[in-house]
Amino acid sequence: MTIECHVEVYEVDENGIRIPPRLFDESVKEYSDVVLVVEKKKFYVLKLFLASESSYFKSLFIGSFEESKKDEISLKDVEAKYFQLFLESFYGDPVINDETVDGILKLADMFDAKKVLKKCEVFLIEESKKSLKEKLDLAVQFSSSKLKETCLNQIKTVNDVRSVMSVNPKEMDPDVLAFLCEKLLHLSK
The missing domain is CATH 1.10.1200 (Non-ribosomal Peptide Synthetase Peptidyl Carrier Protein; Chain A)
Structure with missing residues (x-):
């Protein structure tokens, strides 16, 4: 019997953020089909992958919007720092922590990214050191009935x-x- 295991080891900073972060810059240009511009920073991504993870991006890329034909799209009201973390969370990188969860949760809600919303919810229920009030406020703000119920039961x-x-x-x-x-x-x- 042969067992093959692929392990990715990386360094994290004091906030649990991967060093260096997953790259969405020009180095991955040949593997992307659209550029998302957030606060003048360019993110090279795949339309199909984002569309499969987010109803917002599905509508944007596959719908009848003008943007679906563009190679470069600007996103408004988004912070580049949190967009980077949001994209990394799509790929399963462990970037959700007490310092980042609010920003990631906001984008997951904005872009209707159910898996990322669920990851944030699980983090807040199982690992977060935020106060009960902070968690309950997030549960209400982002309509997380499971988090709300967990908080109320405490x-x-x-x-x-x-x-x-x-x-x-x-x-x-x-x-x-x-x-x-x-x-x-x-x-x-």
């Missing part, structure tokens, strides 16, 4: 309720606020 005391309350309860998600009121009523018995 609320066991009056202090837990206080820790997740907003200064202005009117700004809170109505379902979360209702849950917290019910929890307080239950705890006061």
